[in-house]
Structure formats: C-alpha cells, structure tokens
Amino acid sequence: MTRTNIALLVLIGCVAALPLFGDAYALRLGTMACMYAIFALSWNIVGGFAGYPSFATAAFFGLGAYTTGILMNKGVPLPLSLLGSLVLCLLLAAALGVVLLRLRGHYFAIASLSLVEVFRELVNNATDLTGGGMGLNIPLVSGSSVLSDATFFFYAMWGLLLITALVVIAVSMSKLGFGLNCIRQNETASNMVGLNSTLYKAVAFGLSACFVGAAGGLYAAWVHYIDPSDVFDILYSVKPIVMALMGGLGSPLGVVCGAFVYLGLEEVVWRNYIQIHSGVLGVLIILLLLFLPHGLVSLHAGKIWRGLSGRKAKHV
C-alpha cells in the first residue's frame, strides 16, 4: 500500500474520535464531512481514475435516498434498506454505464447531468410510491435522544466512508484501477492491448454510484424527510467535482482532504452569508478554478503568482 493511502486511512481513523470531543453540532458537521468524502471518493473512481466528467452523483444520491425511504416505509430495517440502495445503484449505474460511457467529453457530461433530471422527474411523477413533490417522511430509527441519534448516524456514515475508502484503495491497487488509468490516458490503445474498456467503465460507474446511493439512504434516514428537489439537487453533482479539483484529481487522499476543506468553507459561508451563500460559493468555485487549477496541493507562492498573471496553466 502506498504512503498516501495509509495517510488516508489514518485521517479517516482520526475522524472517528470526533464524538469524544464534540457536541451535536460537531457531530452533524462530522456526518456531513463523511458524506462529502464518500461523494468525492466515489466521483474520483470515474472522474479521476477513468477521466470521465460525470455529473451523475446527485442522480444516485437521490435514488439511494428514495430507495431506502420507500423500503423503510414498508417496514424493512435500515441496514437492509441501505443494502437495497447500494445494490440497486450498483446494478443500475453499471447497466447505464455500458450505454452512457460510450459518450465522451461534453456529451457524456450532458448525458450524466440529464440523468439527474430524468430520475428527479420520475420520482416526482411516481406519486403513489414517493409522495411526489410533497416529499416522503421516513420513520425514525432509534429515537431515544438527540445526541445518541446524532452519534448513531455519525458512526454509520463514518463506517460507510471507511468501506468506500477501502474499496477505492483496493481498486487503485488492482488490475481494475490500472485499466481505468489506461482508459484515461488513451482509450484506443487500451482496447488495442485487449482491455475490455466497456466492461471496465461500467464497473467503475457502478462502483462510483453504489456508495453514493447508500449515503443517500443514510441521509434520508438521518433527516427523516426528503423531497425530490432536495436530494436530486444538481449541487450534489457539482460539489464532489469542486472537492476533487480542490484536493487534486485522482488521488484518494487529495479528494478526501478537498471534501473536508470544502465542507469547512461551505459551513463558514452558510453561517455568515445565509442570504447570498450560493453566490459566495460561486465566487469560491471560480477563484479555485482560476488560481488553483491543480488543487490545494499546488499551493506554492510561485504558482499563485503565475495564476494571477493569467498565464495559461496546464490542466490535469
């Protein structure tokens, strides 16, 4: 295992100690941090390893949230419901991946964005099952006290993050990761050396969707109420990209750091500029893209100067 991957696991391990120090607010932030890290790690499989600019995160987050929500309303226990979300997202994304990942560049970006629209509208219209635009209430899980509830969901999300990180690390060291790396660099050559790129891309898309789906399920159980415009928000698709760009594309440790930093920024903006928080977010995104195109890793004085002077920077 490489040193950065060990560092990633150590970092995730440190996060687990949060309930020893924090109150309910810190736990809420910690849960969000784990969720964002899951997004970023998952996106990195298809966006970072394979180099396909996916905007589908929100689609599978919402799908996972609704799957768990509906199953729990039918009396299925939480762990099984989450498993349902995970498996459904894995299979559906893999199947869609076979078709959609034939597209490249802008066309793939648009198709993956459209997936969010399609899923949202389907959920919106399946009123009998989902409650449509009225949203869906989800039964409480533990319900003993606020703090124990918060602790429970924190550890659940943390556990999911740990599983995601382990899978991503395993992928990065495996034949699959090596193959995705080949696909990003030169897909024609990949096929020529006998790599079944369709299969690899489909598996990558499936893996990048399944943990996001499970996280969506946990989120639904955590907040007790979801509606289509909340969980199918395009922002959920864009955030992991911003995190990955912040932390440096491709590196699992980088994107998790990016996720934590992003959450910190978002929280500060939320608390201070509630009225204009999305505008401030937009400014942050633009500054990041213009001046730190290689992520926080590239934060050296010289590079910033070059960024400011507007010279063309090479992008990953």
Place this chain on the structure above:
Amino acid sequence: MSEIRQEILHLSSVSRNFSGLKALSDVSLSVNKGEVVGLIGPNGAGKTTLVNTICGVTPASSGVVTFDGRDITRIKTYQSARLGLSRTFQIVQPFAEFSALDNVAAAALFSQPGESLKSAREAARAHLAFVGLDAQADQSAATLTLAMRKRLELAKALAMKPKLLFLDEVNAGLNSAEVERATKLIHQLAADGITIVMIEHLMKVVLNVCTRIAVLHNGRLIADGAPRDIIKDPAVVDAYLGQQYAQRNAARG
C-alpha cells in the same frame, strides 16, 4: 496436418465504406503462418484501414475475415487482441503518463488471461530488453524520443504474444541508423516464427525482409506475389513505384 503452408489469416471480398466513400473494395487476401507480408501502396490506398478492419476498429461493411480458423469479421478490438492479433500504430499511441515499463505491462496484463500486475511487469522487462529500452524502463512514455516510442510500441505489441503482428510504418520518421536497428528487430521476430504483415514505404526495407508483397491502390488489391515479381508488375509500377524506380531497378539488373 496434410498442408505444410498453414493459413492463419484469410480475407474474402472485404469491403469497407465510410459514409459513401469506398475505402476498401472487394479485398481478398490470405496470409500463411511464418510469412512476412509487405503491404504497400500510395497514401490513402487503404492500408491502415485494412489493418483497422481486420482488428475490429472499423469492422468490414461486407465480406468475411477469418483468423486461425475463426470468423472474426464482427469481433471487438479487445477480443481480437486477446486472440493474438497485435499491431503497432502509425501514429504512436502510448499511455503517456505511464512509465515505459507500465506501458508494456498493460499490454501483457490485459491480453493474457490470468496475468497479474506483478507478473505482467516482470514479462514487460524482458520485452523492453528485447527492443533495447531496458535503460528507459522507468521513464514516462511522454519523455521518450520518437524512435524510442516506436520501439515501445513494438515491445507492447510483443508483450501480447502475437500470432500475427501488424507493423504500421514502424520506420516512418526514423533516421537511417534507427531504420537499420528496427529492420534487424523485424528480422529477429520473423526468425522467431511470428507471422508479420507490415505497412512500409521504404522499398529497401520491404525487399529486405518481406517474403511476399501485396499492393493496395484506391482500396483495391492490385497485386499480390513474390517481391521480385511485384516490382516488375506494370500495374504496380504505374500506381505506386513509378517509372523511374522501375528503370533504375531494371538497369541494376
């Protein structure tokens, strides 16, 4: 086996259209095991298209391609690679960020069943040594010179344990010393019993290594035979070699 000359590749009336344009029309060709076939013809004659069609990049619009007794007309590129058809590209196609070693390891890993990343890297070292790139094994492909990248392509193709190897202009852009070195490698491969089909513009190299020559012109096969017959074939002289070449050749005897 009653036949001594064993056929490995057979094309029967293969055609390929690109939105109305006939890039290949009615090409029938067969290649026997152990042959070194030179594929020549003017630019745009359809040589690279022919290779692409055989490898499944641009499948034939009509006709049948068989390889080692199997119909591979509609096969996917990666499947043809696993069957033992490998090729180098006219415009080299390395994995730019990977080291030379990993480039070759990728070829070994994905074309052979049961290969692990570790064993593929070991195999890759041997192939890099064969083409003389062992010193550059850990250098990223993007930093290699053109001649080195051409040899890297060859190492990748060899790592796929080819039964049939297509060489698409391996000598284009190389200087004469580099050409000589590449030619030597090709001789060595042929001696090892690998069947080779090479697209080549340098007639010197073609005549030096090929046991047979096929000539394409405007997507049609206009000649197919022994090198000494081909260079005298009036159709080939007209379409490709040119009168001057023929005269010079005749003068030399």
Place this chain on the structure above:
Amino acid sequence: MLAIQVLINALVLGCLYACIAIGFSLVWGVLNVINLIHGSFIVLGAYLAWGAYNSLGLSPWYALLIAAPAFFVFGYLLQRLLLNRVITAPVLVTLTLTFGLDLILNNAMIYYFKADYRKLILNPPTGSISIFDVVVPVDRLIATASALALTFLLYLLLRRSKVGRAIVAVRLDRDAAVLMGVDVKSIYAIAFGLGAALAGCAGVLMALIFPISPLTSSAYLGKAFVVCVLGGLGSVSGALAGGILLALVEGVGSVYLGPAHAVTLSFVLLIIFLVVRPQGLLGRKGFE
C-alpha cells in the same frame, strides 16, 4: 382537431424553444463550452423586460433593443476576462466555471427580485385569434414571430457578415482559422457575447408568455440542452428542427401520458439521441 391543435401549439412553442437554445448552441459549437449560465441570462432578460415595462413604461420592443447590446457587452467581457483563462481546459473545468457563474447570477437575482413568480401583463391585453379553429393568444404569436426573426437575424449574420464567416470558420476548424489570420480570442468573445445577447432577447420574449422567477432558469437551460442535442450542434436550422421536435414530443407526451411526464420524456429522448445519434437531426458528425 386535437392533432391540429397539438401541431400548431408545437410550431409556436418550437420556435420559442429554438430561440432559447440558439445562443447556447452557438457557444457550445464555437467555444466548445457548455454554458450553464445561459438559463440565468434568459431569466435576467425577462426581468429586464418586466422592469422596463413596469417602471419605465417601455414596451418589450424597446426592451429588446436594450437587452441585445447590454447582454452582448456583458457576455463579451465575461468571456474576455474570465472564461478565456480556462478555455483550453477540459470540460470539467469550463463546465464547473460556468456553473459557479450561474450560482452568482442566480443568487443575485433571488436577492434582488426574490424567488416569487411575477408576470408581465400588457395593458391593454392583446387578446387571441383562432387559426383553423385553434385559439392562439396574440402575445404568444408575436413572441414566436419575434423569435423567428431573431433566429433569422443570426442566420444572416453568420452567413453574410465578415464576423459571421469568421465565427463559422473558427467552429469548423480552429487551427485553420488561425492560419487564415482570424483573431480567435476576439471571435470567442464575440460569439459568447452573441450567445448572451440571444439569451437576453429570448428572455424578453419569454416574459411575454411565462411567469418570471430565478427558479425557472434551470428549466430554460434544460430546454436548451435538449434542443441542441436533438437538432444538432451549432447550426441555426438544427436549433429550429430541435425546438419543434421538442415541442412536438412535449405536446404529444402531454396528451397521451399527462403533462407531468412531458419533461421526463424530453430528457429520455435526449439521452437516446446522445447515444444513438449524437450529431442530432441536422448536425454534422465528428464534433465532440
């Protein structure tokens, strides 16, 4: 009867959709940038018409005359100062950048205009007329005619003017255009400015028909996506074909599946088109 009604509605709406999409298509085709701020430009144009009518008493015709140059300058500067810095970067970066810009503009509109829906109500009302027994409101007809006129104007500009020819040249082969002495940087900025101007004008026309709110921007953007993919990228006729096809599909879908499914249907169609015929109805193949 129903068929005629659906058809006429589709034609009327289709031209408007084409007008929504055409600026987006121009930017995508020429700059190779998916401009996510397009929807917010349209809404801003609608607010401009609303403000001009309600506080200055100017008719939407004057609003068009204000919107076109104002949005052109805005778009030109945006491209020159911001977008141009990342124009060579991969999709991921340009797309995320325009998303950031959209967040800012949309947030600003919510801040100043609030999120509630407004309507531009012309006084006196224009009424409606009937074509083949199908009742069509006159304001909708006027908007459609104007949309067609705008579309035709762009067509003329691209066909006849020197700048237009340069834009087309850059779209077809950027490197060759550079060799021919075209200043690609300024062509990019002009194309982006034109895209913004068309979005602003489309917004003015939308104000005549639809309620105005910052929340509608993503719906407009979605329509632009679908029209572009359906019709094919970067051609005026493609946008018209895509617009009418989209309006037809929505109309027929509403009749047979219910209006709620019209949007789903259009996006499903978009994905099918992307996979099966990425060059669109009238587009050329080979543009990524």
